[in-house]
Amino acid sequence: MVVIPPPEESPLRLHHLWSLREDTAVGWDEEGQALLLSGPQGTERIEAPTTVVAEALHRMELGPIRLANLLQPKDGAAAGQDSYTVVLSVLRAISHLVIRTLSLEDLKGPVLSVVPAGRTARFAMARVPSQRRVRLRPNVTITVQGNAFLLECGALEHRVQIHRPEAMWVVSLLAWPTTPDALVEVAPLPAELTLAILGHLAGAGMTVAAG
Known part of the structure; x- marks a missing residue:
């Protein structure tokens, strides 16, 4: 079995969505320097998250999102891809809190x-x-x-x-x-x-x- 990363879109308009478990709460620590993800399995701490990481996690707390929607065209393709890579790295580290959803448009x-x-x-x-x-x-x-x-x-x-x-x-x-x-x-x-x-x-x- 060969593991492959899911595509963001396709001609069929399949969408791969990301969200946090419903029992996970997202908030800042007292100093406002780290994001805390709290749930029944404990608390995960994400130090000095970038703006796009913080936005992604807050939006994922509310429901499924497409990561591609976080990319900012004005920042340029390279900057957008860098942001995407950073978000994916964080999500892999907290994958026990992340729900993956397949959807159609x-x-x-x-x-x-x-x-x-x-x-x-x-x-x-x-x-x-x-x-x-x-x-x-x-x-x-x-x-x-x-x-x-x-x-x-x-x-x-x-x-x-x-x-x-x-x-x-x-x-x-x-x-x-x-x-x-x-x-x-x-x-x-x-x-x-x-x-x-x-x-x-x-x-x-x-x-x-x-x-």
Whole structure:
């Protein structure tokens, strides 16, 4: 399995969104020099954050954002890319607090969200080779949580919230061993969306190799 960074956009208008766990509060320390991220797992301290890092975290506290929206065209492409790199570095350091959401630009809401469940949780979207047979991890449970389905497994450090039928179609097809190519052929979805859903499920550990 090859780990790849998710693209910011695509012709299908897939969006990769970032937010903080709902139980995480963001605030400044008493000197106003460091950001404190507080939650049930303790407090993370980010010393002397740049303006764009502070803005990103405050906005992520309120809900999912596209990191590309933080880039300032007036600063030039190089400066914007530098800011983007700095933000990504901070988010990787606090990845156990960061929710990753896949969305479509169709005003119907998010497709799925990968939620960290452990302090050492590290998520990266994964690309499964086109002919590799995979299936849903056998001990993954599927329950209803509000308006979403929740996939979880005690051995994993992420949960996956399924917000839309498109993601559930892919999950249901993974009940039996299949390949990404077969999923693309069978699922009634654009190929890129099918593979993005699979990539998030695989990155969260919800799939295993099948013989």
